[in-house]
Amino acid sequence: MTNIIMHGCNGKMGQVISSIVAKDPNTQMVAGIDLSPSSANSYPVFSSLGQCSVTADVIIDFSTAAAVIPLLTDAIEKKLPVVLCTTGLNQKELDFVKIASQSIPILFSANMSLGVNLLISLAQKAAEILSPSNFDIEIIEKHHNLKIDAPSGTALAIADGINDTLNNSLYYKYDRSQERVPRDKKELGIHAVRGGTIVGEHSVIFAGQDEILELKHSALSKEIFAVGSVNAAKFLANKTPGLYNMGDLIG
Numbered sequence: 001m002t003n004i005i006m007h008g009c010n011g012k013m014g015q016v017i018s019s020i021v022a023k024d025p026n027t028q029m030v031a032g033i034d035l036s037p038s039s040a041n042s043y044p045v046f047s048s049l050g051q052c053s054v055t056a057d058v059i060i061d062f063s064t065a066a067a068v069i070p071l072l073t074d075a076i077e078k079k080l081p082v083v084l085c086t087t088g089l090n091q092k093e094l095d096f097v098k099i100a101s102q103s104i105p106i107l108f109s110a111n112m113s114l115g116v117n118l119l120i121s122l123a124q125k126a127a128e129i130l131s132p133s134n135f136d137i138e139i140i141e142k143h144h145n146l147k148i149d150a151p152s153g154t155a156l157a158i159a160d161g162i163n164d165t166l167n168n169s170l171y172y173k174y175d176r177s178q179e180r181v182p183r184d185k186k187e188l189g190i191h192a193v194r195g196g197t198i199v200g201e202h203s204v205i206f207a208g209q210d211e212i213l214e215l216k217h218s219a220l221s222k223e224i225f226a227v228g229s230v231n232a233a234k235f236l237a238n239k240t241p242g243l244y245n246m247g248d249l250i251g
Contacts, residue, residue, distance in 0.1 A: 087153025112228030
């Protein structure tokens with residue numbers, strides 16, 4: 001049995017993950033962390049991990065970037081592994097994740113979906129083959145109108161995967177509205193769309209001379225991320241300190 005603490009338990013993803021855990025005979029939600037009050041939880045809720053008195057095997061985090069450093073600081077103190085799913089981290093926060101992973105196991109992923117992680121792998125392979133033939137690469141991501149960070153962490157993860165494959169030879173272009181120049185061959189365009197209730201959609205376009213290849217992933221519900229995070233929690237619970245990703249989980 002894997003005992004889980006949900007950080008951000010009263011958010012939308014926190015509630016979805018709680019429902020997934022409740023149906024899994026091999027996991028249980030023993031506590032939650034959230035600043036927003038709620039009477040709907042079947043487990044005790046604390047305002048911070050430091051105040052949490054419940055013993056657990058692992059933490060799942062779906063909160064905000066500003067809460068990540070305090071969470072990891074408390075997790076190090078309690079020696080608890082963390083499945084870190086929050087996106088939009090700045091460089092200071094990313095650096096702290098690396099430092100914290102020297103003391104505790106951390107699985108950090110911008111997207112917990114199996115399909116998205118396969119998309120990244122396919123995009124890397126396509127970039128390796130098509131970039132030498134001068135294919136332009138553009139990424140378009142679409143999300144609901146309540147998402148506060150842009151571009152999405154997943155779009156950046158796709159871009160980073162492609163750029164790593166190409167020896168970091170590309171630079172990211174987020175806006176062309178202030179320029180009147182042809183597209184630079186070293187650009188990797190990243191574009192964000194926000195509207196309605198779109199759960200998540202990511203497309204990678206490889207545009208060459210007279211041909212276009214497009215790779216696309218669409219999330220139809222938040223449950224795909226919840227299932228992935230619960231599987232990650234099971235995977236991480238007994239690991240040694242280090243920085244893990246979904247690639248380690250899916251092998």
